[in-house]
Amino acid sequence: MSIVPNKRSSCIPVFVLAALVISGCASSPESPTPRDEPSEQVEPTTAPSVRTGYDWVNQAAQSTRIHETHEYLVNAAAAFLDADQISHAGAVLTQVDVRQLRPTHAALYRLQQARFHDAMGRWQQVLDLTTDLERQFSQRHYRAQTLQLRYQAYSGLKDSLSAGVTLIQLQRYDTDLEDIHIWRYLSQVTLAEIEAYRGTSDEITRGWLQLALRLHQAARQSSAPAQALASWQRSYPRHPAADLVTAMQQRIEFAAAPQNIAVLLPLSGQFAAQGHAVRNGVLAAYGGELRANLHFFDTATASMDDIYASLQEHNIELVIGPLDRDALEHFANYPAGQWHQLWLNQAENVSEEAQQRSAFFALDLASEVDAALSFLASKGHRNVLLLGPDTARGRQMSQAFTQAWVQQFGPDSARTGFYSSSSDMTDIIRDSLKVSTSQGRIDALERSLQQRLQNEELHHEFRSRQDIDAIYLLGDAQQARLLRPFIDVNLSAFGNRIPMYANSAVHQEQTSRGENDLEGIYFSDAPWVIHTQRDADLKQTLAQAMTPWTLSQQRLVAMGYDAMQLAQRLPLLLELPGYRHPGLTGQLRISNGSVVRELDWATFEGHTLKVEHAAYVDTGRRD
Known part of the structure; x- marks a missing residue:
């Protein structure tokens, strides 16, 4: 929405406008659309308004000169905005004819328009209105106000680089603006954005x-x-x-760099296989140029009291783990140590002091859901059908995906069909695709025509819902194989084939690749298991040391490798959230204390995998 001047305003008696604003607007409550606040507010010094908006409207009503009338209205809008009377300002701005304004007030008019859109959270309009506006003012407070508006717009649009650069410019006029405010934005900028800045x-x-x-x-x-x-x-x-x-x-x-590193893993008991896989990944990363003392602790046998005491005794500077939830929750109850820590799962009840020196890294559902949200949206899909098992994991993934998708594309843009067993998959698919409704209409039509066409044979075909343009499978490979033929049968033969997507659970062992029932399904997974030639020497070495060398183990090994790579950089990464690390488990970054993974996408094609999307292509060396 933009504010369009009323081109007939010069013909409208201004006393009518005054009555409209004073009686009509003043009697109605303020109800501007709430906006998303930028993460940092830096208030510039502005020139205070001596007169109220009503004073300026009255003066406009009494003026006999057209250009003065409209300039007074610009002043009225500014005063109303100063008083946070947004709807009053909007009403006045619609009555201004910019053709009647002299250059100085024409610039002020644009500034008040930008302020109005800023109050409504319309960030792009703010940027459009303030382009090259700063140089049109000679007064410092107007220049500062213009830059403040641009900063808030960039912040609202999540453009950290432009927001930071604008704050640098604003600091010339606002000496109270602290350097840390600028750094909070520039630290979120990626290396690629910095190198491309012009x-x-x-x-x-x-x-x-x-x-x-x-x-x-x-x-x-x-x-x-x-x-x-x-x-x-x-x-x-x-x-x-x-x-x-x-x-x-x-x-x-x-x-x-840290010289004493502790790794807390379950190396015996129920989770020993997972612990050893992660340990092998840690050792593979440690075997490079890193020179540090590495201490492993078995959380399945050693008491947490003894482990905690040993960490202090050995002057540990960096902790990786724990991995299993029981050990992790137990460790979280101890006072924060003097070390940085990379937790290998999500933990509750971690103290605020410990959170400032730590991050959480897990092969979790959130990464799978985020990958699907981004990839499906980039493909132009807007209406998604989710099919998943009626389990805690299935419902958790469905809820996370649906909540984010609906927020972006509106109500009813995503829905889920849950199945409890293979026997109810057919009904779930038919109901989700509205084929059952189609059958009901056909039955009713046949009954109504039965008397007229007793000797004729009716031919019909079920048509699936054409508002669905993508299907996202939440289950594993076995469930995907069972669902695929039911989906194909119920989709219209005359409609476009609806693409199917899935998470890493459909990507299992080598023997399952390329089977016809998974052909063409897109799925997300860690780059290391999608790109078969990536770090081939490392894979060969680990495959010889680990039997069997399953995809599940490969993901855990990759997690251990990335954990070591991230942990030795952890203090800097907490300071520099814009850094992207080309990890084996994905493109990695730290956001709000958690490691975020951007996954790659591939599709089954014959007996191989065809890479469809790579989150990151690393052209540098791997330490």
Whole structure:
């Protein structure tokens, strides 16, 4: 929506407008559409309005000069916005004819329009209205207000780079704006975005971007952040961010890589197989250039009291694990240690102090759901049918997917059919595709025509619902094989084939690949198990050491490998959420204390896998 000036306003008696605003608007409550607030609010110094909006409207009503009338209305809109009377301002702005405004007030009119759209959360309109607007003002407070609006719009659009750069510009006018506000945005920017940036190139902006760039490079090379910070200080000794960088340098975890690392895994008992697979991945990553003391603790046999005491005794700087939930929940009850920690599952009741120095890493359902949401939307799908087992996992995945999908594409854009066993799959599919409804209509039609066409044979065909444009399977490979023929039979022969998608549960052992009943199904999984030639030497070495070498074990080995790679970078990654690590389990980043995995997609094609989408292509070396 945009505010369109009333081109007949010069012909409308202004006293009518005054009556409209004063009596009509004033009698109605404010009801602007609520907006999503940006994550950081930085208030500029603005020129206070001496007169109220009503005062300016009255003056507009009394003016005999057309250009003054409309300029007073611009002032009225500004005063109403200052008083947070958004609907009053919107009503006044619709009566302004920009053709009657002199250049200064034409710029002010655009500014008030932008403020109105900002209040309504219409971020793109704000950016459109404020493009090149700052340079049209000579007053500092108007320039600051323009930049403030652009910052809020970029923040609302989740454009961290543009928001950060705009704050850098705003700092020229607002000396109270702290450097940490700028860094909170620039730390979320990816390396690719920084390298592709072609905007403002003044020395201060270059210095900020170089700070982020050099920390990204340190994370990629697994080198101590202190070296990158010292290099930056030599290049930008008088930069406004100098104090921020000095504070970073003084943090002990930035000074050098950890030398004492503890790994907490179940190496015996019920979860021994999983624990050993993760351990092998950790050792594979450790066998590179890392020089540190590695301590393994068996959470299945050692008491947690003894483990916790040993961590303190050995001056542990970094903890990986626990993996199994019982050990994890038990460990979470202890006071936060002086170490950083990468938990290998989601934990409850972790203290706030411990959360500031830790992250959670798991091969969880959230990554599968996020991958499906992103990939299906990128394919242009808008109405999705989910088919899944009536289990806790199936309902959890359905709820997570449906909630996010409906929020983006509206009510009824996703629905789920649950099956309890193979015997009820047919009915679930027929009901979900509305084939049963089609059958009922055919039966009714046959009865109504029976008397007229007693000697004629009716030919009919079931037509499936054409509002469904994608099917997402929540079960495993065995369930997918049972569902596939039922789906094919019930889909219309004359309609377009509806593509089917699935999660990593359909990707099982080598013998199941390429079977005709899975042909063409898209699925998400860890890059390491989709790209058969990726890190082939590492795979061969581990395959010889582990028997059997199943896909489930490969995923756990990849998790252990990535855990070691992430853990040694953890202090920096917590400071630099924009960093993307090309892991074996996905493209990895830390968001809100959790490791987020972006998965790859493939489809079954003959006896091979065809890669459909790679979340990340790593062209650098792997440490």
